[in-house]
Amino acid sequence: MKDLFSQHSADYARYRPQYPEALYKWLADQVPAADHAWDCATGNGQLARHLSLIFKQVEATDISAQQLKEAPQLPNVRYSVQPAEQTDFPDHTFDLITVAQAIHWFDFNGFYEEVKRTAKPGALLLVTGYGNLKVTNVVDQIIAHLYDDILGPYWDPERKYVDEEYKTIPFPFTDIKVPHFPVSFSWSLEHLIAYLNTWSAVKHYEKKHGENPVDSITEALKQAWGTAAEHSVHFPLLLRAGRI
Template sequence: MKDNFSIQAKGYSQYRPHYPQEMVDCILSHTKSLDTALDVATGNGQVAVMLSGYFKDVHAIDISSNQLQNATQKTNITYTEQKAEATNFKDSFFDLITVAQAIHWFNFDVFYKEVYRLLKPDGIIAVMGYGLFKTNSATDRIISRFYHDILGPYWDGERNYIEENYKTIPFPFEEIYPEKQFFNEFTWSFKQLKGYLETWSAVQHYIKENGSNPFDLIEESLKETWQKSDKRVTFPLLLRIGKM
């Protein structure tokens, strides 16, 4: 698994969007027991925190110690620095395994072998994510140019899995289809918009290669359109649920 997010761990914690309660409710409706859950590549712990309100024990792992240092603490969440593909947990230990906005970075075959080892016989895996957000048309045009033209060469190839709505990832489970398409809507200040865009892995790759922040190329025009808009953003959410 690649570590593209240690550098901007604090920004990731502050600006990455959360998942709606109704999406978590959908996952929980297919979970047979609420004893133990594992959140893989937990980042700032946002999904682990949501799960902690339901499960007796939640384990959350990430390969980035910087991310874990910025994670939200709860008494029933145990954070550890571990690889998704090789954990130290017992066999058949978890009722639910979640992966949010990260599975495209994994070695699929090795990770899924680990999932089969870790899940209880009636356990569930839920793969979550979100695509490119939409907002007002003027801002969307600037974001599209930023995403495709400015950052295009700096995206990792794995980004294609998100653009394909996770439909093309291997998923060797009996699939449970959600009853609806989920979305998440926010009203953002310009600071939040900027903060989120600067968490993109391609932005960090650009900075590393060029020594400058690509956001500077769009900041003034983006600010102008944002000030004239209703400041609403809508994320299409990705969800695949499976059982063994």
């Protein structure tokens, strides 16, 4: 698994979108028990924090020790540096396994074998993430220009799974129908720009050219944004769920 986010872990924790409360309520109704959950590739512990309110014990793993330093310290959450495909967890441990905005980086076969080994019979696997945001038509066009025209060659090949809304990832489990969960926020222009700067392709571009590609669209974004202090920002929520 690639580690593309350790160097900017604080920004990642601050500016990446959160997942809706309704998703966690739905999860609580789907699991056979609420004893143990594994949040794989937890990053800054965003999901783990919410899972700690549902489960007695949460194991949260990531390959980035720097990301884990940004995660909240909670009495029933244990963080550990471990790859998705090989962990030290006992067999048949978890009632729920989650992956948020990360499965496209995994070795799918290795991860799914680890899921089968560590899950209890009847446990739930939830794969989630979010696609490209929508603000207004004009702002969206500028962001699309950044995403496709400027950064197109700098996206890792795995990004295609996000563009395809996780519909094309290998998934050796029977899909469970998941409700639609809206994901919307009120963001300032500064927050939007900071979010764009967390994109992995931006970092790849900077490394090659020594300049920030987001700077090239900032003035256009300001003009398109107008005088409003904030705009509603909408993300499509990507979801796959299966019984193990």
